[in-house]
Amino acid sequence: MQPRTQGKLYLTSPAFSQGERIPTRYTCDGENISPPLEIRNLPRYTESLVVIVEDPDAPRGIWTHWLVWNVPPTNMIEEGVVPGIQGTNDFGRLHYGGPCPPQGLHHYHFRIYALDVMLNIKEGTGRQALLRVLGPHVLAVGELMGVYSRYNVMMA
16 A cells, blocks of 8 residues: 655646736636646656645635546646536636635635545535545645735726
């Protein structure tokens, strides 16, 4: 049996770097499509990937923007692509919902999980249920954080 964790995943994007502003294209003020994601250092026994995008700065606590699982192991998820099965986000939808903060600067955490299984859960599953199921199967985790605020939309 393989060990539970096998190092760290490296998650980057050609669209923005760690801690940088997420381009408007990937937000509710733009095309509202998912940004491209590059994944490095996949563990040997990776069977699938999970992507979770969250905003911890939302007024009512963590706001989930995207849940997708059973993504085949890959080093690249192209922009605007649905690479697996999607869960219901906090907008009540089955798709990527880009940054759309009501006010101020928000931090958006793109997390990628490498799992040792494909998950047997239904489309539309929510964040808490997804986290419970993936927990014992996580081999490695990577994170990319970007920021966004809507004040630039109002500027001339």
